[in-house]
Structure formats: C-alpha cells, structure tokens
Amino acid sequence: MNAPEKKDSFRLVGTRPVRPDGVEKVTGKAVFGPDYKAANMLQGAILRSPHPHARIRSVDTKKAAALPGVKAIVTGDDFPNLEDAVVQMGEAAGNIADLARNCMAVGKVLYEGHALAAVAATSEAIAQEALGLIDVDYEVLPHVTGILDAMREDAPLLYEDNFTKGLDEKPEKPSNVSMRIQQTQGDTEAALKSAAATVTARYTMPPVHQGYIEPHACVVTWKADGKLDVWCSSQGAFNVRSLVATILNVEMGHVRVMPLEIGGGFGGKTTIYLEPVAALLSKKAGRPVRLTMDRADVFRASGPAPGAVVDVSLGADAEGKLVAADVEFRYSAGTSPGNETHAGLISSVGHYRIANFRVTGWEVLSNMPKHAAYRAPGAPQVNFALESALNDLAAKLGIDPLDMRIKNAVVPGDMTMHGTPYGEIGLLECLEAAKAHPHYSASLGPNQGRGIACSYWVNYGGPSTASVAIGEDGSVMVIEGNPDIGGSRASMAIMAAETLGIDYDNVTVTIADTGSVGYSMLTGGSRTTFATGKAVIEAAQTVIDIMRARAAKLWGCSVDDVAWSDGEARCTGGEKAGETLSIGNIAAKADSTGGPISAESSVNPNDFLPGFAVHICDVDVDPETGHASIGRYTAFQDVGRAIHPSYVEGQMQGGAVQGIGWALNEAYLYNEDGKLDNPGFLDYRMPVASDLPMIDAVMIEKPNPAHPYGVKGVGEVPIVPPLATVAHAVSNATGSPMRDLPLTPDRIYGLMQSKA
Amino acid sequence: MALSAFHTPETIEQAVALLAGDPSARPLSGGTDLIVQMQSGRSEAGAIVDIKRIAGLNGIRSDGDGFVIGAATPCTALKEDAALVAAWPGVVEAANLIGSVQVRNRATMAGNLCNASPAADSVPALVAAGATCLIAGPSGEREVPVEAIPVAPSKTSLQAGEMVTAIKLPKRSAGGSDAYLRSIPRTEMDIAVVGAGANITVDAEGVCTSARIAIGAAAPTVVLVEDAGKALEGSGFDDAAMEAMAQAVRNACKPIDDKRGTIEYRIAMAGVLAKRTVMIARERAGGTA
Amino acid sequence: MSKLHVTTSVNGDEREFLCGPGETLLDVLRDELDMTGTKEGCGSGDCGACTIMLDGEMVCSCLVMAAEAQGRVIGTIEGVAEGSELHPVQRTFLDHAALQCGFCTPGFIVAAKALLDRNPDPTETEVRYWLAGNLCRCTGYDKIIRAVMDAAAELRQERTPA
Structure with a gap:
C-alpha cells in the first residue's frame, strides 16, 4: 500500500479509527430491516405466482378473509391506477407503473414468484394459512427466459405493445426487445479489415444475484390522519419515500421513511418490493403491518443483474495499438426496462484510446424478475467480453497483456464515451503499479495460470444534504441521509473532524429519517463519501464561520481577526490577540451570542471522477477435475484519496470476491418450466471463506482536485475486472479460452476434454 | 398438513409406538434435512418424534472390535473418538464433509442415511465399510446393510413405525483402511456432485486382499461397485488394475443431468475420485512405501 | 393448536416461552424473546447468520426446533460481551474493519469465539474452513480472517501465565 500524498497535511484523513x-454491530444490538417491530403490529404474507407467465383470470379471497385472525387482504385491484410515467428511481429513471406492477401483479403474472395477493394477520402462521385459501384461476401462457430465445421472432411475448425503441424505424411487430442503443466513432469495419491482428468471439453469462445476506423487510403504518410511517432498510430512505408516495398517490411529505440498518444491498436495495403492499394492508387493517421476504423470495422475486450475450471484434496494429472495436451486447432485463444497457454502453471501450468503434446494446425482456442494479450495474458483463478479447489479442501479437493496456490506456484529457474529457484519472498509474508489483513477476507452477484485466466505472455525484450541529457542551453532531452500508459514518466523522480541527471521537453521526433532514440521493453510484462528504465538509465550514463570528462577538473584535485552527477560535488582532476559545466555550455562550449553532448544506456536485481498477489473479486448475482455485489475488485501484483506508480496502476486497463468485460459480439457473432451480444459498453458490486467499488491496492515491480531501468513488469498480481476470487465468492454466461464465468445474473439464 | 405435536420419548419403545401410531410422524435427530424440508413445504410431517432424549442413542460404543454409533450422534462427535478415527478414518471424514461445522454439530449419519439422498456424503463411506444399521420397529429389532435402506431418492425401505437406532461398523481388519472424497464446485457447503468411498485391505507385500468401492450421486441410490473391488483384489494397485477399477466404477454409474452436474462429468469424476480415494486408503493402510 | 411450554437457559438467564411444535429456535429468539442479534439470512442452514451455541456447540438456530431447547443451555451474540466489556474477537472485528454492513457479523463472532474457545492457535486455513458456514457478501472475508487470527494471538497472550 502506498502512502497518501501529503499525508502529514491531514490529521485524520487516511487514519483507521473504529466506526461509530x-x-x-458486533454486539447484535443494531436494528436491521427484519429486526424492527411496531406496537400492535400485524404480520403480512405474500402470495406469489408458481407460473413464469400466466393471465390472472380471477383471484378469490373470500375463504382467506373468513379465516379468524386475518385482518386485511390486498390484490392488484387495490393499487391506484397509474399512468406510465418516467420518474427518478434509484440511480436512474424508470417507469413507475412497471414498478407498481412488480410489487403486485395486475392482469398477468410475469415470472415465477411474482406477487399477486397479500394478507395481514395476527400471526405469521395464520397469514401463511390464509395464503393457501386464496383461489387463483390462472391461464398459463408460454414463457421464455433465455436472452436469445426471447429475441426470436416466434418467442412468447410479455407485452403485445412493446415495440423496440432506438431502431431507425419503429418496428411493425411487437417483440421482447425493449431497446437498442448504439454509439459509433470512425469507420470500424474498415479499421478492422486493415488491422494487423483481430480477435472475434462471443461471450455469455447468466444473470447473477447481488446476494445480500439480509432479506428485504419493512413495517408500514398508514395512520388515521392519512400519513404513513415506513421502517425499512434500503439504500435510500428518500428514494423509498418518493416511490411509495408516487405508487400510492399520496403527498410525499405524508410519507416518512425511517432508515433501519441495512444488511447489504450492492444496488439491489435501490428499489422497492414490499413497502406499498404493506402500506395498503395497513390502511385496510388500521394497524402496522410487517412484510418480510424469505431467501427463496429474495432469489425468485428480487435482484438479478443482467445475463448477457456479447459479440466482440477487436483489432490492433502490429505494435499493439488498438485500432477498432465492434461490440454488440444483449442484456436481459427481466419484466421491464432498466438502465444497465446504457451503463454497459458507456463502460464498454472508453478506458482505451480507440479511434474506431461501434458499440451496440440490446435490452431484452423475459419471464424473469425485473432486474435490479448490482454494483457498477451493466459494466462487468461487457467488460468481461472486451477484456477477454483484449487478452486474446495480446497473446496473438505476442505482447504482454499489461503492456498492451499501458499502450492504449486513456489519460487525463482523453475523451470519455459520454462526451466529456477525463479529469485527473489514474488508470496508467494502476497499470504501472500492477506491472511493478511482485505478484506480476512471481513464478507459476504446473497447472497454474495468471490473468489480468482492467476496468472503468463512471461513478456519480448527485444531490446530498447534511447538517452539522453543535451541542450545548460543544459536542458535534453530523446528521445526514445516506444509509451506512459499509462504514460511511466513519468517513463522515473523519471529514467533519478534520474540517473542524477536532478529535474523531467528538463527532457523532446520525442517519436521519426523511422528516428530519433535507433530501439526499441514495447510497449508490459510489457517490456517498464523495457527495455527502462534500455536504458534511461544507456544513462544517459554515459552522466554523458561525463560531468565528460568535467568538468575535465575545471578544469584541472583527470577525476578520478570528482565525480557526486546531478546533478553536484564535484571536489574531486587537486587545484579545492570542486568546483562544474552544468549541465548548463558544457553545456555552451561544444563547447570548445569537442562539444555537448549526448549519445545513445541500450540494449537487458533478465534478466526480471515475474509478479504475486493475486486477491480477493466479489460479490452480486440477487437470483431472476442472476445479479452479484462486491461489493469489491482487487488486489495484485509483481511489482518489482514502478517507478511511480500511473501508476502501474492504470495498476493493469485497468487490473482487463478488466478481470471483460471478466468474466461477454464481448463476441463475432456470429450468424448462421457467422456474428458478436454485433459489437458495445451497445451489446459488457464493464464495465461502475457504474458497479464497487473502485479497491484496493496493490503493493508488491520485486525489480528485474537486474534492476538499481528494475523494473519488471506490465502491463499484472493483467488481468489474474479476470476470475477465479469472477467466484469463483459467485460460492460461488450461490452454483453452474461457468465454462462457460461470467457470464451474464441469465446464472447465469439458473444455479441457474437447481440446485434448 | 400442519405440524400438531412434538414428542420427546425417552425409550426406543416409546418412539416406535409414536411413529407406529401416527404415519405422519417423523423422527428428528439432527434435523438438518427434516427442518429444511418442513420449512420449505417439501415435508408434510404431522408430528415430530425427537429421538435425542432416548438414553443410549447419542454416543459411540464398542461392540467387540466394531463400533455401534447411536442414531442421534452428531457427525462432529465422531472425530472425538480416537479409536473410531483410527479404524474408520474414511467414514469419519465423509460425515464431516456434510454442510458446515454448525450443521455437523447437529447432523447425524443415521439421518444422512434415512434422508435417502443419492448424494449423501457419509453413505458411500459406510457402504464401502460394510456398515449395517439396527432398526427398531413394532415387530422388534432387525439389522440390515446400510445400502438396503435407501431405495430411491427420498425413499427408504423402512416400514411403518420403524426407525434406525444405530449404525454398526465392523472390526477393522489388519492392513486395512478407508477414505472418502467428493467433488463439489466450492470447497465447502455444497452437495456432492459425485462421491467415492473406498475400503481396502493390503497384505504385507502391498497386494490388495480386499476392496469395497461405493459411489454416491451417480445413480438413484449409492452404489456398491463390486466389480471395482474385484478389479483391485490380488493387484498391487498397478495402473492397469486401477484403470480397470475406475472403468468398473464408470460402468456402474447411472447419473442424471441436473443443476449440480452433467451425466458426462459425473461419470468421469466417479472414475477420477475412485482412483484418488483408493490411493488414500492404500496409503492409510500402509500399502505404500 | 396447543402451544408447548419450554424452559431453557439463554446467556445464563432462565427463560420460558410458549411455542408451536413447528417453530424454530431462531423464530422464538427473535420474535418471542426479542433477541434480534441472531439474524435470519436463509432459514436453511446455508449462511450461518443465525449461529448460536447450544449446549456448548455452535449450531444454526434456524435448524433447531424451539421445543428442543427444553432444559438446554443457549448462548447468543447478546451474551458474548461481558457487560460493556467486548470479547477480544468483537474488538478485533472493530479494529480490522472486519464488517461492512454488519448483518452477518453476529453469526461470525459467535462462530469465531467457538473456534478460539477450543483452538487458541488456529492456522489461516483452519479459520477459513471453520467459518465456511458463515456467508459474508461484503468483505471478501480477508479482514474477518485477520481479525480472528489477531484475536487468537491476543487470547494466547492473555492465557500465557506471566
């Protein structure tokens, strides 16, 4: 790990204090989503479709309603009739009617596990029993789950009125393809023809799940005054508020969302599933209602990230300079359009200087749950294909794959795919650090292989609010609205204490509910430490200015003669020159100098910088069984400046391991009946501790000049490179290209056999 | 069917009477299969008969030179019995590949057997070992080879009111040892894609005098591959004998394609694992220099 | 359906509860005894978030029927710290930033303590296999393993007579 630049100019930034x-959390006292209880609460349960695609002819709830203990039943008919309208959802925009119909089906069920009725009862057992008494008359329809199957002209249609957007002409017939997007530059076909070497291949992968350990849960009470209180864990309480209010057609200010501790999200908790259902049950029952998913519900009805089929043609000149990339990718989306296809496009080739490219993305609907964001949503799939092709191309040209990347890497001033020049980015520094690292030159034994890949993620800024309040005794409270999903309270406390010049322990951080602080966009897009951090710093600076003014009043001097250093006001002119006043001194006299001291800051910064990561992986492949095990793994990342290095390393390590799981074992497996065959942790195989070595995290600190402490987003980019990195390593260990994920032992074995 | 009763009999007779009196009743020992099945709705148990409070069912006792392992003995307890580990290391390691430590602190070999999964890890090792089980029922006690219990996935030969009370391992013959290996995608927490147990005896010259090879997850039930054992007997584990053994194993496989593995892969791995398992058992038996 | 009356010991306290024959110990701990430190991640024994001690052995409380607890001795995350004094493994988790979201943390701490109580000097491989039944999706396990190894070293030092 390299030391932060100008480390000595900071007291706290770059240190590793215990999180607030x-x-x-280590004593089991923290209250997570499923832990919350309200007085007189009912337990709800949701009836989910056993069919992947069916028309709902009727839902008869009479018998269930008659069961003693049942207090309310809700179906799709109870939801307000929403017009199709695009609203801000999570990290991007989406159709609110699609989201409402995902919470509760109307007319048709579109995937196995689609909710179509719900019950609230005095106990879980009664609620479950009542579900069994609901009679649903289904007209089962043909279904489709695979991407290429869903694109076929004769595929069963999810919607008769879906016409592919983004084609030159509106198609005559509806299809399951919701969108096509394309970006071109130069003359790709001509450049490929004249390239010294080219690689053309297809890469595929099934959908994967975010795999957070905490299932979705909420408690909602629809009070007699028409206002709603919602307790849930999510990546953004304000996001929950706006989605719930819009779906239920109530005023936003009448919905108050209390953020509970969140047990992992990775993008999967940037949307809602249960809250509007619990709200309607509560409205009918007149009591708070809790809804929880079990693990099978989580797999069947939430999550997955797109599966993909990606075709790549990549060409370079004899020196290894990339001349053209033709990328065509198809992403699954589940039952309704999402945003991963756009993100896939801008994550595809923009980390290299390529004069000619044509990138085409297709978004494909099918009878799988509506997809959700997953850490750098849309980037890993296309990156896997491009980086794998690049590794093949380097091999063809006889050029070291890291050198090949160094030759082509973008540097500050080069153009991004979304049309603005790159700022102070550190891709080249990451590549050079990887090249110089002992891992890259370590020797390999028989049946071992080494892989590398690199990646880009755009990151985000966006709106945030934070306030800093001074207690009567001088203690400092930071109040913000971004759920702490990985230690962000610690980074907020560090930045506040650094700015104020006080000890870390003197700052408390509260994640406030939506009625107690101004708006913040959700925790996602690697934005929180950057954007909410800016709000915290700005609020702290305002508080300093207020305290300087108060000190000037106490000293009877001009505010210009009050400096702020080491956490106290210092008089620099007049008869009190040299005197100091601590925050406690100033706070104690606040009432006589103008009242309580606090400041709120709202920001909407767009001067964020993207993240870059380079990973190196060694694998051992058992030549007789095809088992690949990770022997060594090193992750390099341009992290801007690490506010709390342990939690930055944690993001790098955690992202790498999610990517390793994606590469080796994780997959949504749909059977011929359109049902998910592995809706549990037994057969949805996420990495366990014994599968892994330590993950060496090398932070490259190239600060963001637009942030007071140099912050760049760090959370998402580390999940991007592992797919190609691991596949490259396995390819090198076996001599067979690995183009289809996951790389399960039977797949690797099969490829080794067909080569032999 | 809703679960309506939870019984805690203190004798085998009481347990048998409860099971015989209620066809929907299920014996509970470790519960690591039964409770999962009840929670997911795959088992419609009407009543639970917890056998863990029956005196003598939890623990290992010697029986002459063999071992009697009570049906309620958790897998991790097997590792604590030094004599058992010395005699039947393959059985102990097989039982201690099931699930996690948390699961093995509850799960029992008797439960693993009676769950009748073809992929049960302890069963190939037990079959290779020539283990038997004691069954108590309304008409008294009987003893059968363990391979007689599972008849199809999730189906056993136990009659109404019957329960397995113990698993018996025979005396370890001189020059013998055993081993078990399985293939899983991860390193822990998975169900076997294929498993192989081997129990062999080697004479002073290193010649195989007896061999029992059993394969899991390669057919509807665990298979004892007698031809595989015969291929090794009289050999010094030379390549030809080992390949003949592996071929016999592959011939005995009748696997399915499912989410955990393909037919081709399972057959191929059965041969690979059988070879590796035999070599470990041979080394443990002192058959290698 | 008649309820069963169960008396058991939880973290040293005698506790009584009523449960249905099909309820799990996890359900009762969380819903009847209000001890929500024990988490439910899967309900099938595959994630370890509900790890507790039952008569001195670690088990998944989702795979224990509540009625089985009669007369048994149960330990949960709420009993790991002694008053406000954290167990070394709890402290090293904080020092190493071995938690991100913190949801799996109680299960890991109960499991890690169970390991260190019986093996004060585990290898990294032993720690990794012992904890293989506890899923963490945030950390990639690196800092968790380091925290447990560090707690082991600390406990060894404490136990060595001066």
Whole structure:
C-alpha cells in the first residue's frame, strides 16, 4: 500500500479509527430491516405466482378473509391506477407503473414468484394459512427466459405493445426487445479489415444475484390522519419515500421513511418490493403491518443483474495499438426496462484510446424478475467480453497483456464515451503499479495460470444534504441521509473532524429519517463519501464561520481577526490577540451570542471522477477435475484519496470476491418450466471463506482536485475486472479460452476434454 | 398438513409406538434435512418424534472390535473418538464433509442415511465399510446393510413405525483402511456432485486382499461397485488394475443431468475420485512405501 | 393448536416461552424473546447468520426446533460481551474493519469465539474452513480472517501465565 500524498497535511484523513456504529454491530444490538417491530403490529404474507407467465383470470379471497385472525387482504385491484410515467428511481429513471406492477401483479403474472395477493394477520402462521385459501384461476401462457430465445421472432411475448425503441424505424411487430442503443466513432469495419491482428468471439453469462445476506423487510403504518410511517432498510430512505408516495398517490411529505440498518444491498436495495403492499394492508387493517421476504423470495422475486450475450471484434496494429472495436451486447432485463444497457454502453471501450468503434446494446425482456442494479450495474458483463478479447489479442501479437493496456490506456484529457474529457484519472498509474508489483513477476507452477484485466466505472455525484450541529457542551453532531452500508459514518466523522480541527471521537453521526433532514440521493453510484462528504465538509465550514463570528462577538473584535485552527477560535488582532476559545466555550455562550449553532448544506456536485481498477489473479486448475482455485489475488485501484483506508480496502476486497463468485460459480439457473432451480444459498453458490486467499488491496492515491480531501468513488469498480481476470487465468492454466461464465468445474473439464 | 405435536420419548419403545401410531410422524435427530424440508413445504410431517432424549442413542460404543454409533450422534462427535478415527478414518471424514461445522454439530449419519439422498456424503463411506444399521420397529429389532435402506431418492425401505437406532461398523481388519472424497464446485457447503468411498485391505507385500468401492450421486441410490473391488483384489494397485477399477466404477454409474452436474462429468469424476480415494486408503493402510 | 411450554437457559438467564411444535429456535429468539442479534439470512442452514451455541456447540438456530431447547443451555451474540466489556474477537472485528454492513457479523463472532474457545492457535486455513458456514457478501472475508487470527494471538497472550 502506498502512502497518501501529503499525508502529514491531514490529521485524520487516511487514519483507521473504529466506526461509530461498530459496537452496536458486533454486539447484535443494531436494528436491521427484519429486526424492527411496531406496537400492535400485524404480520403480512405474500402470495406469489408458481407460473413464469400466466393471465390472472380471477383471484378469490373470500375463504382467506373468513379465516379468524386475518385482518386485511390486498390484490392488484387495490393499487391506484397509474399512468406510465418516467420518474427518478434509484440511480436512474424508470417507469413507475412497471414498478407498481412488480410489487403486485395486475392482469398477468410475469415470472415465477411474482406477487399477486397479500394478507395481514395476527400471526405469521395464520397469514401463511390464509395464503393457501386464496383461489387463483390462472391461464398459463408460454414463457421464455433465455436472452436469445426471447429475441426470436416466434418467442412468447410479455407485452403485445412493446415495440423496440432506438431502431431507425419503429418496428411493425411487437417483440421482447425493449431497446437498442448504439454509439459509433470512425469507420470500424474498415479499421478492422486493415488491422494487423483481430480477435472475434462471443461471450455469455447468466444473470447473477447481488446476494445480500439480509432479506428485504419493512413495517408500514398508514395512520388515521392519512400519513404513513415506513421502517425499512434500503439504500435510500428518500428514494423509498418518493416511490411509495408516487405508487400510492399520496403527498410525499405524508410519507416518512425511517432508515433501519441495512444488511447489504450492492444496488439491489435501490428499489422497492414490499413497502406499498404493506402500506395498503395497513390502511385496510388500521394497524402496522410487517412484510418480510424469505431467501427463496429474495432469489425468485428480487435482484438479478443482467445475463448477457456479447459479440466482440477487436483489432490492433502490429505494435499493439488498438485500432477498432465492434461490440454488440444483449442484456436481459427481466419484466421491464432498466438502465444497465446504457451503463454497459458507456463502460464498454472508453478506458482505451480507440479511434474506431461501434458499440451496440440490446435490452431484452423475459419471464424473469425485473432486474435490479448490482454494483457498477451493466459494466462487468461487457467488460468481461472486451477484456477477454483484449487478452486474446495480446497473446496473438505476442505482447504482454499489461503492456498492451499501458499502450492504449486513456489519460487525463482523453475523451470519455459520454462526451466529456477525463479529469485527473489514474488508470496508467494502476497499470504501472500492477506491472511493478511482485505478484506480476512471481513464478507459476504446473497447472497454474495468471490473468489480468482492467476496468472503468463512471461513478456519480448527485444531490446530498447534511447538517452539522453543535451541542450545548460543544459536542458535534453530523446528521445526514445516506444509509451506512459499509462504514460511511466513519468517513463522515473523519471529514467533519478534520474540517473542524477536532478529535474523531467528538463527532457523532446520525442517519436521519426523511422528516428530519433535507433530501439526499441514495447510497449508490459510489457517490456517498464523495457527495455527502462534500455536504458534511461544507456544513462544517459554515459552522466554523458561525463560531468565528460568535467568538468575535465575545471578544469584541472583527470577525476578520478570528482565525480557526486546531478546533478553536484564535484571536489574531486587537486587545484579545492570542486568546483562544474552544468549541465548548463558544457553545456555552451561544444563547447570548445569537442562539444555537448549526448549519445545513445541500450540494449537487458533478465534478466526480471515475474509478479504475486493475486486477491480477493466479489460479490452480486440477487437470483431472476442472476445479479452479484462486491461489493469489491482487487488486489495484485509483481511489482518489482514502478517507478511511480500511473501508476502501474492504470495498476493493469485497468487490473482487463478488466478481470471483460471478466468474466461477454464481448463476441463475432456470429450468424448462421457467422456474428458478436454485433459489437458495445451497445451489446459488457464493464464495465461502475457504474458497479464497487473502485479497491484496493496493490503493493508488491520485486525489480528485474537486474534492476538499481528494475523494473519488471506490465502491463499484472493483467488481468489474474479476470476470475477465479469472477467466484469463483459467485460460492460461488450461490452454483453452474461457468465454462462457460461470467457470464451474464441469465446464472447465469439458473444455479441457474437447481440446485434448 | 400442519405440524400438531412434538414428542420427546425417552425409550426406543416409546418412539416406535409414536411413529407406529401416527404415519405422519417423523423422527428428528439432527434435523438438518427434516427442518429444511418442513420449512420449505417439501415435508408434510404431522408430528415430530425427537429421538435425542432416548438414553443410549447419542454416543459411540464398542461392540467387540466394531463400533455401534447411536442414531442421534452428531457427525462432529465422531472425530472425538480416537479409536473410531483410527479404524474408520474414511467414514469419519465423509460425515464431516456434510454442510458446515454448525450443521455437523447437529447432523447425524443415521439421518444422512434415512434422508435417502443419492448424494449423501457419509453413505458411500459406510457402504464401502460394510456398515449395517439396527432398526427398531413394532415387530422388534432387525439389522440390515446400510445400502438396503435407501431405495430411491427420498425413499427408504423402512416400514411403518420403524426407525434406525444405530449404525454398526465392523472390526477393522489388519492392513486395512478407508477414505472418502467428493467433488463439489466450492470447497465447502455444497452437495456432492459425485462421491467415492473406498475400503481396502493390503497384505504385507502391498497386494490388495480386499476392496469395497461405493459411489454416491451417480445413480438413484449409492452404489456398491463390486466389480471395482474385484478389479483391485490380488493387484498391487498397478495402473492397469486401477484403470480397470475406475472403468468398473464408470460402468456402474447411472447419473442424471441436473443443476449440480452433467451425466458426462459425473461419470468421469466417479472414475477420477475412485482412483484418488483408493490411493488414500492404500496409503492409510500402509500399502505404500 | 396447543402451544408447548419450554424452559431453557439463554446467556445464563432462565427463560420460558410458549411455542408451536413447528417453530424454530431462531423464530422464538427473535420474535418471542426479542433477541434480534441472531439474524435470519436463509432459514436453511446455508449462511450461518443465525449461529448460536447450544449446549456448548455452535449450531444454526434456524435448524433447531424451539421445543428442543427444553432444559438446554443457549448462548447468543447478546451474551458474548461481558457487560460493556467486548470479547477480544468483537474488538478485533472493530479494529480490522472486519464488517461492512454488519448483518452477518453476529453469526461470525459467535462462530469465531467457538473456534478460539477450543483452538487458541488456529492456522489461516483452519479459520477459513471453520467459518465456511458463515456467508459474508461484503468483505471478501480477508479482514474477518485477520481479525480472528489477531484475536487468537491476543487470547494466547492473555492465557500465557506471566
């Protein structure tokens, strides 16, 4: 790990204090989504479709309603009739009617596990029993789950009125393809023809799940005054508020969302599933209602990230300079359009200087749950294909794959795919650090292979609010609205204390509910430490200005003669020159100098910078069984400046391991009946501790000049490179290209056999 | 069917009477299969008969030179019995590949057997070992080879009111040892894609005098591959004998394609694992220099 | 359906509860005894978030029927710290930033303590296999393993007579 630049100019930035919420979390006291209870609460349960595609002819709830203990039943008919309208959803925009119909089916069920009725009862057992008494008359329809199957002209249609957007002409017939997007530059076909070497291949992967360990849960009470209180864990309480209010057609200010601790999200908790259902049950029952998913519900009805089929043609000149890339990718989306296809496009080739490219993306609907964001949503799939092709191309040209990337890497001033020049980015520094690292030159034994890949993720800024309040005794409270999903309270406390010049322990951080602080966009897009951090710093600076003014009043001097350093006001002119006042001194006299001291800051910064990561992986492949095991793994990343290095390393390590799981074992397996064959942790095989070595995290600190402490987003980009990195390593260990994920032992074995 | 009763008999007779009196009743020992099945709705148990409070069912006792392992003995307890580990290391390691430590602190070999999964890890090792089980029922006690219990996936030969009370391992013959290996995608927490147990005896010259090879997850039930054993007997584990053994194993496979593995892969791995398992058992038996 | 009356010991306290014959110990701990530190991640024994100690052995409380608890001795995450004094493994988790979201953390701490109580000097491989039944999706396990190894070293030092 390299040391932060100008480390000595900071007291706290770059240190590793214990997180403020740590003790609560290691003692089991922290209250997560499923832990919350309200007085007089009912337990709800949801009836889910056993069919992947069916028309709902009727839902008869009479018998269920008659069961003693049942207090309310809700079906799709109870939802307000929503017009199709595009609203801000999570990290991007989406159709609110699609989201409402995902919470509760109307007319048709579109995937196995699609909710179509719900019950609230005095106990879980009664609620479950009542579900069994609901009679649903289904007209089962043909279904389709695979991407290429769903694109076929004769495929069963999810919607008769879906016409592919983004084609030159509106198609005559409806299809399951919701969108086509394309970006071109130069003359790709001509450049490929004249390239010294080219690689053309197809890469595929099934959908995968975010795999957070905490299932979705909420408690909602629809009070007699028409206002709603919602307790849930999510990546953004304000996001929940706006989605719930819009779906239920109530005023936003009448919905108050209390953020509970969140047990992992990775993008999967940037949307809602249960809250509007619980709200309608509560409205009918007149009591708070809790809804929880079990693990099978989580797999069947939430999550997955797109599966993909990607075709790549990549060409380079004899020196290894890339001349053209032709990328055509198809992403699954589940039952309704999402945003991963756009993100896939801008994540595809923009980390290299390529004069000619044509990138085409297709978004494909099918009878799988509506897809959700997953850490750098849309980037890993297309990156896997491009980086794998690049590794093949380097091999063809006889050029070291890291050198090949160094030759082509973008540097500050080069153009991004979305049309603005790159700022102070550190891709080249990451590549050079990887090249110089002992891992890259370590020797390999028989049946071992080494892989590398590199990646880009755009990151985000966006709106955030934070306030800083000074207690009567001088203690400092930071109040913000971004759920702490990985230690962000610690980074907020560090930045506030650094700015104020006080000790870390003097700052408390509260994640407030939507009625207690101004708006913040959700925790996602690697934006929180950057954007909400800016709000915290700005609020702290305003508080300093207020305290300087108060000190000037106490000293009877001009505010210009009050400096702020080491956490106290210092008089620099007049008869009190040399005197100091601590925050406590100033706070104690606040009432006589103008009242309580606090400041709120709202920001909407767009001067964020993207993230870059380079990974190296060694695998051992058992030549007789095809088992690939990770022997060594090193992750390099341009992290801007690490506010709390342990939690930055944690993002790098956690992202790498999610990517390793994606590469080796994780997959949504749909059977011929359109049902998910592995809706549990037994057969949805996420990495366990014994599968892995330590993950060496090398932070490259190239600060963002637009952030007071140099912050760049760090959370998402580390999941991007592992797919191609691991596949490259396995390819090198076996001599067979690995183009289809996951790389399960039977797949690797089969490829080794067909080569032999 | 809703679960309506939870019984805690203190004798085998009481347990048998409860099971015989209620066809929907299920014996509970470790519960690591039964409770999962009840929670997911795959088992419609009407009543639970918890056998863990029956005196003598939890623990290992010697029976002459063999071992009697009570049906309620958790897998991790097997590792604590030094004599058992010395005699039947393959059985102990097979039982201690099931699930996690948390699961093995509850799961029992008797439960693993009676769940009748073809992929049960302890069963190929038990079959290779020539283990038997004691069954208590309304008409008294009987003893059968363990391979007689599972008849199809999730189906056993146990009659109404019957329960397995113990698993018996025979005396370890001189110059013998055993081993078990399985193939899983991860390193832990998976169901076997294929498993192979081997129990062999080697004479002073290193010649195989007896061999029992059993394969899991390669057919509807665990298979004892007698031809595989015969291929090794009289050999010094030379390549030809080992390949003949592996071929016999592959011939005995009748696997399915499912989410955990393909037919081709399972057959191929059965041969690979059988070879590796035999070599480990041979080394343990002192058959290699 | 008649309820069963169960008396058991939880973290040293005698506790009584009523449960249905099909309820799990996890359900009762969380819903009847209000001890929500024990988490439910899967309900099938595959994630370890509900790890507790039952008569001195670690088990998944989702795979224990509540009625089985009669007369048994149960330990949960709420009993790991002694008053406000954190167990070394809890402290090293904080020092190493071995948690991100913190949802799997109680299960890991109960499991890690169970390991260190019986093996004060585990290898990295032993720690990794012992904890293989506990899923963490945030950390990639690196810092968790380091925290457990560090707690082991600390406990060894404590136990060595001066």
